[in-house]
Amino acid sequence: MKNDINLFKPTKEEQLTAMASYDALSAVLCDLKDRNPEIEIEETNKKIRIPINALKLLVEILKETSKGRLVSIVPIATEVTTQAAAEMLGCSRPHVVKLLETGKIKFTKVGRHRRIRYDDIVAYKQAMKANQERLIKEIMEDDENSGLYLDSK
Numbered sequence: 001m002k003n004d005i006n007l008f009k010p011t012k013e014e015q016l017t018a019m020a021s022y023d024a025l026s027a028v029l030c031d032l033k034d035r036n037p038e039i040e041i042e043e044t045n046k047k048i049r050i051p052i053n054a055l056k057l058l059v060e061i062l063k064e065t066s067k068g069r070l071v072s073i074v075p076i077a078t079e080v081t082t083q084a085a086a087e088m089l090g091c092s093r094p095h096v097v098k099l100l101e102t103g104k105i106k107f108t109k110v111g112r113h114r115r116i117r118y119d120d121i122v123a124y125k126q127a128m129k130a131n132q133e134r135l136i137k138e139i140m141e142d143d144e145n146s147g148l149y150l151d152s153k
Contacts, residue, residue, distance in 0.1 A: 010065050019066035026059050079108075079115040088121050089128075099124070 010018065029052075036049045057073075064071045082100070086093040100107045100114055105124050107116045 009070060010068055015066050015068050018062045022059060022062035022066050025055065025062065029055060029059060076118055079117055080121065082114050082116070085116050085121050089125060 032052060032055075035052050037052065037055070038047050038049050040047045061071050061073075080088070082093050082096045085105075086096045089096065096105075096116075097114070099105045100116070105116060106120050107114045109115070
């Protein structure tokens with residue numbers, strides 16, 4: 001495949017095409033049941049199987065292109081630095097180091113540097129969010145049981 005990606009701002013015509021394609025593809029994605037649907041390129045009559053996640057990414061690319069924005073795809077590293085982990089979690093780097101040293105998130109050391117698997121950060125973040133939701137529900141139940149929260153119904 002020839003690599004002729006346009007590194008310039010999308011033209012008005014490209015924006016309009018992207019907008020129409022975005023609307024059509026996002027509507028179709030809602031109805032898809034297959035994890036690897038087949039699409040057909042009308043111009044060549046070729047059929048191609050594409051993973052559903054790739055199509056979802058394409059929807060996002062079309063959305064941004066329709067707004068006239070440049071889009072770049074950068075593969076996510078399998079391991080990240082403590083600073084990158086801190087940015088993902090929305091906390092300080094020293095706090096991430098503390099989480100690592102207390103064993104709350106697994107890591108490896110490369111020389112003096114800590115490296116964290118991307119999946120481990122995502123798992124920690126999801127667990128943290130689930131715990132927050134559980135605590136909020138508990139607080140709401142306690143408020144209801146003590147009469148502090150009155151149902152408006």
